Amino acid sequence: MNSPDPIAHAPTQTNTLDEAIRTDALDCVMCGICVPHCPTFSLTDNEADGPRGRISLLLGISQGELTPDADVSRHLDTCLTCRACETVCPSGVAYGRLIDNGRARLARESAMATRPLAEARGWRLLRDQLLTRRRRLGAAWRIYRLMQRIGLGGVARRLAGPVGRALPRQLTQAAVRQSPAHHATASRGRVGLFIGCTGAAMNAPAVAAARTAIAAFGYEPVIPSGQGCCGAMHTHGGEPEAGARQRERNAAAFKAAGVDEVIVVGTACTAELGGLEASHDLAVREITAWLLEREPAEWPQLARIDYRIALHTPCSQRNHVRQPNASRQLLESIPGLELLEIDGNERCCGAAGMQVLLYPEQAERLREPKLASIEQLAPDAVVSANVGCATHLAAGASLVVKQPVELLAESIVAAGR
Numbered sequence: 001m002n003s004p005d006p007i008a009h010a011p012t013q014t015n016t017l018d019e020a021i022r023t024d025a026l027d028c029v030m031c032g033i034c035v036p037h038c039p040t041f042s043l044t045d046n047e048a049d050g051p052r053g054r055i056s057l058l059l060g061i062s063q064g065e066l067t068p069d070a071d072v073s074r075h076l077d078t079c080l081t082c083r084a085c086e087t088v089c090p091s092g093v094a095y096g097r098l099i100d101n102g103r104a105r106l107a108r109e110s111a112m113a114t115r116p117l118a119e120a121r122g123w124r125l126l127r128d129q130l131l132t133r134r135r136r137l138g139a140a141w142r143i144y145r146l147m148q149r150i151g152l153g154g155v156a157r158r159l160a161g162p163v164g165r166a167l168p169r170q171l172t173q174a175a176v177r178q179s180p181a182h183h184a185t186a187s188r189g190r191v192g193l194f195i196g197c198t199g200a201a202m203n204a205p206a207v208a209a210a211r212t213a214i215a216a217f218g219y220e221p222v223i224p225s226g227q228g229c230c231g232a233m234h235t236h237g238g239e240p241e242a243g244a245r246q247r248e249r250n251a252a253a254f255k256a257a258g259v260d261e262v263i264v265v266g267t268a269c270t271a272e273l274g275g276l277e278a279s280h281d282l283a284v285r286e287i288t289a290w291l292l293e294r295e296p297a298e299w300p301q302l303a304r305i306d307y308r309i310a311l312h313t314p315c316s317q318r319n320h321v322r323q324p325n326a327s328r329q330l331l332e333s334i335p336g337l338e339l340l341e342i343d344g345n346e347r348c349c350g351a352a353g354m355q356v357l358l359y360p361e362q363a364e365r366l367r368e369p370k371l372a373s374i375e376q377l378a379p380d381a382v383v384s385a386n387v388g389c390a391t392h393l394a395a396g397a398s399l400v401v402k403q404p405v406e407l408l409a410e411s412i413v414a415a416g417r
């Protein structure tokens, strides 16, 4: 990974958090260069909903000059952690670390809560008991898939309450299945495959494609059963200790499986697990980037697949792991694909982990211009390297949304026919 997140060593005590917040916030010279790049500022034109304003709020809190009420907390809470501001900042302000520390700081004081306690507990319960549990989420997904097949998708979305509006309108089947023939050739070594909480649900087609592609390149993909959620929802939701526990669990699972390379299906999880490179000597690679690193001799034969593809670049790919061109490069290696530009591709789609559930109106307003651009392009499919963005886009319109590795696997399988 090019740019491991510094989150793994986030402080946890209030005074230590204040010190860390102050140190990062004082790097900001308040020039405002970042402000027009901020998606939430673009929606409200309110300085407090942009990076410079949020940094000022955090500085005030950390210095004991500002007592945050629900309004102040909301300005901080609605940040998407997209880190578009960080990539354009000439002073090198570590905004991602700053807002994560800020949220951890606010989470320690219930008076600063942006929503009633019962509601906050409900969301935490949903996150901890369903969204971050692969088997449970997989089972719920199968029920949703079944209801969609029998024409009751709309009913299922209504029954799912606030979660329903975040569910995709059209579910895509895995384009490829794991191929035993490819496994027979796997001789270049074993690599770990991280599939996260969504690997048995909305990300299952991409996981199947990743297994096929890895095997076709001559490697054996190993999926340790002890792996779990990457911890991103906790880390960016004010609970860094819980995020760290998830990372430790994953490190132990991959170490026990005897692999030293972890390939991740999804850019947001890659960013979260990046810290394991330094702390546990595990190489962490997003699947698209890993495939691009293969030597020419390792590439399998690819068949032409004639699709018009609208490419979406997730913030986690652009600003967190800092590999903004990886999907494009991989797709350009597949014969027959025509790549189309989505207007405003550099701006967050609004999904942003739990934000799509916590602030659905904000998420949908940010998605609107993308869907309008996609409608104009009329592609055969939209491609995004992050399952959260893919799901959010597919919840807004009847779209086929895939990950780059799915198209590569489709081309590989077509060549083998």
Ligand code: SF4
Residues within 6 Å of the ligand: 027, 028, 029, 030, 031, 032, 033, 034, 035, 051, 052, 055, 085, 088, 089, 090, 091, 092, 093
């Ligand atoms: S975060 Fe960086 S770009 Fe934004 S106001 Fe501060 S110094 Fe300027």
Ligand code: SF4
Residues within 6 Å of the ligand: 037, 038, 039, 040, 041, 049, 050, 051, 054, 078, 079, 080, 081, 082, 083, 084, 085, 086, 095
């Ligand atoms: S992380 Fe994104 S939403 Fe948050 S302040 Fe920076 S640009 Fe705005």
